[in-house]
Amino acid sequence: MVIPLSSSDSSSVTRRTFTSTFPKEVRPKAPPIKSQGIKTKLVPFIFRSFSWDMRKGTWIEPFVGSGAVAFNAAPRCVIAADSNRHLIRFYQSIKDGRITPSTTRRFLESEGEKLAKKGEDHYYAIRSRFNKDEDPLDFLFLSRACFNGMIRFNSKGGYNVPFCRKPERFRGAYITKIVNQVGWVSAVMKHADWQFIVQDWRVTLGDARSNDFVYVDPPYIGRHTDYFNSWDEKEADALAASLRALPCGFAYSMWSRNRYRENEHLQRWFSDYPIVATDHFYHVGPQETLRNAMEEALVVSPKSALPHTEMERRKKALQLELGL
Numbered sequence: 352m353v354i355p356l357s358s359s360d361s362s363s364v365t366r367r368t369f370t371s372t373f374p375k376e377v378r379p380k381a382p383p384i385k386s387q388g389i390k391t392k393l394v395p396f397i398f399r400s401f402s403w404d405m406r407k408g409t410w411i412e413p414f415v416g417s418g419a420v421a422f423n424a425a426p427r428c429v430i431a432a433d434s435n436r437h438l439i440r441f442y443q444s445i446k447d448g449r450i451t452p453s454t455t456r457r458f459l460e461s462e463g464e465k466l467a468k469k470g471e472d473h474y475y476a477i478r479s480r481f482n483k484d485e486d487p488l489d490f491l492f493l494s495r496a497c498f499n500g501m502i503r504f505n506s507k508g509g510y511n512v513p514f515c516r517k518p519e520r521f522r523g524a525y526i527t528k529i530v531n532q533v534g535w536v537s538a539v540m541k542h543a544d545w546q547f548i549v550q551d552w553r554v555t556l557g558d559a560r561s562n563d564f565v566y567v568d569p570p571y572i573g574r575h576t577d578y579f580n581s582w583d584e585k586e587a588d589a590l591a592a593s594l595r596a597l598p599c600g601f602a603y604s605m606w607s608r609n610r611y612r613e614n615e616h617l618q619r620w621f622s623d624y625p626i627v628a629t630d631h632f633y634h635v636g637p638q639e640t641l642r643n644a645m646e647e648a649l650v651v652s653p654k655s656a657l658p659h660t661e662m663e664r665r666k667k668a669l670q671l672e673l674g675l
């Protein structure tokens with residue numbers, strides 16, 4: 352069911368209840384920041400896999416990343432946390448009004464022009480400037496001009512993704528697209544209570560209360576390890592134990608199988624939980640060998656799980672929509 356918006360809300364914002372009514376239309380929008388593992392395309396699958404009444408609690412996302420899931424969910428009350436301070440600062444700046452669609456346009460037009468003239472030297476100049484000053488608009492520029500839309504930092508915390516080698520990247524239509532994405536997330540946050548916090552997932556989960564809903568999308572074990580992402584079996588085990596002890600409902604995104612193997616972590620921790628799965632292909636990977644079709648799974652807490660018949664109905668509708 353879609354909650355009608357108050358007249359002061361932007362008409363482009365759809366707030367959902369996640370109650371058992373099938374959301375007829377979930378056309379996910381992309382946020383302004385790109386990242387590997389971004390969940391935009393999986394939003395319809397995620398949103399159709401659980402129920403939660405968002406009028407009663409807070410949406411808690413301890414690994415918010417680019418914010419693709421939280422912004423599309425558009426709840427009124429949100430705790431958006433991540434260990435990567437650059438992501439959090441970027442969205443905090445939009446929330447504070449320091450970054451607006453017009454400041455974004457001016458910035459990208461000016462830097463885009465310099466990039467077109469000077470080529471990759473300008474990309475690397477911005478990268479050095481960002482690694483010194485950590486300006487959120489420079490972060491946006493890098494995220495949209497780097498190789499493959501990657502976010503990756505070296506062991507000292509310096510952003511180290513190379514240039515995408517397209518100096519003419521920031522043309523009018525591309526800038527307008529990014530400006531509209533900034534406008535969209537800004538509208539989603541308006542008249543709603545969004546908290547952006549740099550913190551470890553353990554602290555974030557500590558805030559959960561019984562009517563809240565937690566969506567977790569941690570790094571995949573053994574993938575994209577960098578300064579802000581060091582995820583191993585031990586961390587994954589600790590997270591799984593904490594999720595099982597939560598006082599509220601949750602959904603946990605992870606891969607369930609690929610061409611070579613099953614995810615045994617999933618079986619070990621959640622074989623007694625409802626698990627829904629879909630096919631998804633990750634185009635971005637550090638190595639070619641890791642770029643395989645993956646079955647993406649969502650572990651859903653019993654409290655948020657849908658009745659079996661409803662689940663089957665939603666699954667069929669999603670398969671039809673995706674042409675599977």
Ligand SMILES: C[S@@+](CC[C@H](N)C(=O)[O-])C[C@H]1O[C@@H](n2cnc3c(N)ncnc32)[C@H](O)[C@@H]1O
Pocket residue numbers: 386387388389390391413414415416417418419420432433434435438550551552553568569570571579580581582
């Ligand atoms: C797979 S990404 C999340 C992607 C996100 N769902 C999206 O659609 O963009 C995982 C995120 O976890 C964050 N992260 C890694 N370790 C963390 C930790 N210990 N505590 C909190 N966040 C962490 C990373 O910075 C990264 O943004």
